[in-house]
Amino acid sequence: MSGAQIGELRRVVAANVRRLRKAKGLSQEAFADDCGLHRTYIGAIERAERNVSIDNIERLAGALAVPGYELLKP
Amino acid sequence: MSGAQIGELRRVVAANVRRLRKAKGLSQEAFADDCGLHRTYIGAIERAERNVSIDNIERLAGALAVPGYELLKP
Numbered sequence: 001m002s003g004a005q006i007g008e009l010r011r012v013v014a015a016n017v018r019r020l021r022k023a024k025g026l027s028q029e030a031f032a033d034d035c036g037l038h039r040t041y042i043g044a045i046e047r048a049e050r051n052v053s054i055d056n057i058e059r060l061a062g063a064l065a066v067p068g069y070e071l072l073k074p
Numbered sequence: 075m076s077g078a079q080i081g082e083l084r085r086v087v088a089a090n091v092r093r094l095r096k097a098k099g100l101s102q103e104a105f106a107d108d109c110g111l112h113r114t115y116i117g118a119i120e121r122a123e124r125n126v127s128i129d130n131i132e133r134l135a136g137a138l139a140v141p142g143y144e145l146l147k148p
Contacts, residue, residue, distance in 0.1 A: 005132075005136070006129050006132050006133060007129065007132075008132065009128050009129070009131060009132040009135075009142045010128050010129065010132075012142075013128055051127040051128055051129045052127065052128045053125040053126065053127050053128075054083050054084045054087055054125055054126045054127075054128075054131070054146075055080050055081065055083070055084065055125045057083060057128070057146070058079075058080050058081075058082065058083040058084075059080060061083075062079070067146075067147075067148075068083045068086075068146045069143040069144075069146035069147045070143075072128075072131070072141075072142045072143035072146055073141075073143045074141075
């Protein structure tokens with residue numbers, strides 16, 4: 001079992017989404033519009049509060065113009 | 075919006091999980107035990123039927139001994 005450390009990967013995603021969104025000069029609201037997601041959901045992702053699904057990783061990565069796996073890279 | 079292609083990333087995850095599981099010589103059942111997930115859930119992931127969450131990507135990757143982002147790499 002690998003249960004002990006679960007939650008680390010969503011912190012990686014949180015940090016990457018925030019970093020890449022800011023690098024594009026986008027507010028959470030503008031970025032949420034680009035993703036087709038809600039602003040409060042983006043905020044929760046960036047605080048590592050949400051267990052994001054792979055389909056939404058794809059939406060976030062698409063709006064950031066990076067491959068999906070880049071959002072999971074430490 | 076990037077909605078047109080949504081679903082491609084879960085097909086990438088499906089193929090990677092199946093490939094890496096087989097490379098370890100594990101049945102879906104044995105692998106499910108290693109992940110702490112159900113055998114039918116592993117089957118559904120490998121058929122790209124499930125919108126896997128990032129916490130479960132972390133569990134799958136942990137059991138396969140690869141970094142989480144490897145499961146999203148085409």
